[in-house]
Each structure stands twice: as C-alpha cells, then as structure tokens.
Amino acid sequence: MRIDVLSIFPSYFDGLTLSLLGKARDAGILDLHVRDLRDWTSDRHRTVDDTPYGGGAGMVMKPEPWGLALDELAAAPSASADASRPTIIFPSPAGEVFTQATARELSSRQHLIFGCGRYEGIDERVFEYAADLGEVRLISLGDYVLNGGEVATMAMIEAIGRLIPGVVGNPESLVEESHEDGLLEYPSYTKPSSWRDRAVPDVLLSGNHAVIASWRRDQQLERTRRRRPDLLPEEDRSES
Ligand SMILES: Nc1ncccc1[N+](=O)[O-]
Numbered sequence: 408m409r410i411d412v413l414s415i416f417p418s419y420f421d422g423l424t425l426s427l428l429g430k431a432r433d434a435g436i437l438d439l440h441v442r443d444l445r446d447w448t449s450d451r452h453r454t455v456d457d458t459p460y461g462g463g464a465g466m467v468m469k470p471e472p473w474g475l476a477l478d479e480l481a482a483a484p485s486a487s488a489d490a491s492r493p494t495i496i497f498p499s500p501a502g503e504v505f506t507q508a509t510a511r512e513l514s515s516r517q518h519l520i521f522g523c524g525r526y527e528g529i530d531e532r533v534f535e536y537a538a539d540l541g542e543v544r545l546i547s548l549g550d551y552v553l554n555g556g557e558v559a560t561m562a563m564i565e566a567i568g569r570l571i572p573g574v575v576g577n578p579e580s581l582v583e584e585s586h587e588d589g590l591l592e593y594p595s596y597t598k599p600s601s602w603r604d605r606a607v608p609d610v611l612l613s614g615n616h617a618v619i620a621s622w623r624r625d626q627q628l629e630r631t632r633r634r635r636p637d638l639l640p641e642e643d644r645s646e647s
Pocket residue numbers: 498499500546547548549550551552553554555556559
C-alpha cells in the first residue's frame with residue numbers, strides 16, 4: 408500500500424518511522440510519503456491560507472496549493488500495477504465517524520492520500536476537485552475539535568496500517584481485540600498470579616479452554632453493557 412500525507416507540519420509524522428509501521432516501511436510493505444503542502448506554493452512567503460469570503464474569524468486554506476499537490480500525488484505510482492484511483496481522505500469533524508470497520512475497509516486499498524487541513528478548514532472547491540482524481544472521504548475521529556488533521560491522520564494510519572498483512576507479526580492478535588467482534592475486549596492478566604493482594608481470576612489458571620472462552624465472552628458482554636451499551640443490539644442493552 409502507498410500512503411501519501413499532505414500537511415504544513417510534516418514533522419508531526421516522524422513518529423511513523425518507529426515501531427511496527429517503521430518496520431513495515433523498511434520491509435516495503437508500507438510505502439509512506441509525507442509531503443509539505445508549502446512545496447506547492449510559489450510566493451516568497453509560501454502562503455497557504457487567506458481570509459474567508461463572507462467574513463468570519465480565522466483563515467481558510469487556499470485551493471491552489473492543494474490542487475497542484477493532489478494532481479501530482481494522485482498520479483504517483485501506487486503499489487499495484489493497476490491504475491486504480493486513490494482514496495483521498497480529509498480528516499474533518501464534519502466527516503463520517505472513523506471506526507474499526509472503516510479501518511478494515513481502507514486497509515485493502517492500494518493508494519491512500521491524507522490531506523491535513525489547518526486553520527478554519529480548506530476551500531470547499533478542493534473537495535469537489537479532488538473527486539475528479541479519486542474517491543474523496545471526509546472522516547472524523549470523534550465529536551471534538553482538534554487544531555488540524557495531523558493527529559487524526561496519525562491515528563487513522565496506525566489503525567489502517569496494522570491491518571495490512573505482514574505489518575503485525577501474529578495476525579491472530581488482530582482478531583481478539585475491542586471492536587473486532589463488535590464488543591469491548593475481555594480483561595487481560597499476566598504473571599505474577601498474585602500482585603499486591605490481587606489474584607488473577609481462578610478460571611484463567613484452570614487450563615479449561617472452553618470455560619475460559621465462555622468467561623471471556625461474558626466479560627466482553629458485561630463490559631460492553633456497562634461502558635458502551637450503544638454497541639449492543641437493542642435487546643441486549645439492559646443490565647441483567
Ligand atoms: N475532530 C477533528 N478536528 C479537527 C480536524 C480533524 C478532526 N477529526 O476528527 O478528524
């Protein structure tokens with residue numbers, strides 16, 4: 408998979424050279440390019456924003472640098488030979504909510520381009536123009552306001568990248584996680600079996616895998632009921 412990131416703060420993404428994603432890049436599984444949007448400006452001050460038409464506080468990102476950058480990146484050779492159009496993602500609090508299902512859907516794409524907005528946002532015509540270059544998705548991490556799209560892009564790249572075959576050593580570990588089966592994950596324990604007078608639940612020391620699996624499922628349901636009843640089907644929401 409090829410991922411291009413456009414930002415006026417490219418150093419935000421230095422963290423993606425570390426750990427699993429760093430290894431995936433070294434192994435050629437993930438082809439990640441972070442680019443400075445200002446590289447597509449032509450004035451001395453490398454201007455990327457201006458005042459909003461119609462008035463209002465703050466500044467809006469100008470369309471010209473975005474248009475030039477997206478033209479170039481959308482034409483970049485993606486991992487696959489086929490000329491599939493890229494998926495162009497703009498993190499935005501006005502977007503669809505990012506979930507594990509979104510991560511799984513996007514992890515099978517060949518070419519993702521993330522456009523990180525700053526200021527009061529990006530000129531709307533950029534999203535319209537980008538639709539001629541690829542599939543445009545405005546995606547939100549949640550109902551709160553960040554100062555820009557960089558943190559959201561980091562989170563999405565991590566959630567998507569770890570699902571790409573070969574990135575996580577043991578694919579088994581991807582299955583038993585929160586939200587993979589629609590429920591929160593069960594509690595985990597490791598040695599010592601007793602710590603500060605707190606013992607590991609006996610069932611986990613029993614060696615009876617069927618009983619352990621049943622206990623873990625019960626824990627998932629109980630936790631989901633208590634912390635995220637919204638994830639449960641209507642009929643399962645009441646505290647039994
Ligand atoms: N919540 C957000 N605030 C600003 C930019 C992007 C955001 N998001 O969630 O993708």
